[in-house]
Amino acid sequence: MNxxxxxxxxxxxxxxxxxxxxxxKRDASPDEVAPPLGGPGWNLERTAWFYSYxxxxxxxxxxxxxxxxxxxxxxxxxxxxxxxxxxxSAGTPSAETGIWLGRSFRARGIGGAALHxxxxxxxxxxxxxVTARTLAGNAGxxxxxxxxxxxxxxxxxxxxxxxxxx
Numbered sequence: 126m127n128x129x130x131x132x133x134x135x136x137x138x139x140x141x142x143x144x145x146x147x148x149x150k151r152d153a154s155p156d157e158v159a160p161p162l163g164g165p166g167w168n169l170e171r172t173a174w175f176y177s178y179x180x181x182x183x184x185x186x187x188x189x190x191x192x193x194x195x196x197x198x199x200x201x202x203x204x205x206x207x208x209x210x211x212x213x214s215a216g217t218p219s220a221e222t223g224i225w226l227g228r229s230f231r232a233r234g235i236g237g238a239a240l241h242x243x244x245x246x247x248x249x250x251x252x253x254x255v256t257a258r259t260l261a262g263n264a265g266x267x268x269x270x271x272x273x274x275x276x277x278x279x280x281x282x283x284x285x286x287x288x289x290x291x
Contacts, residue, residue, distance in 0.1 A: 132238035134195035152227030
């Protein structure tokens with residue numbers, strides 16, 4: 126799939142997962158990519174979680190994990206990852222999304238193009254709403270989500286919930 130000649134979403138197989146992990150290790154904070162497991166840095170627990178997560182998400186929105194992840198490629202290079210996970214939302218077919226990009230790929234329009242592509246995937250899957258959550262201090266993520274038509278809701282816990290009605 127392609128939003129522009131430069132940004133595509135690619136299914137994550139073992140080879141792509143290896144490329145994503147190498148990008149994450151050299152160009153992102155571990156906390157941007159994986160939960161805080163086993164201490165700081167890219168330790169064995171985080172690395173195992175990373176591979177397990179992408180393996181489970183390979184089953185797609187209708188698979189056992191009800192989640193799909195893609196690698197974001199820009200100019201033929203792996204730039205990060207984006208996901209959709211089905212969630213229950215008052216009877217409305219919904220999913221949650223999240224994205225991370227390597228530092229060297231940020232602020233170049235790649236995140237917006239990847240978000241556009243994942244919202245297209247959500248529409249194709251018959252979803253009516255996509256949500257995301259970011260920190261109140263992450264102005265870049267808030268701008269990205271707002272540019273996709275998200276309503277931003279500032280919560281008391283220091284996070285911002287974004288809701289895109291499809």
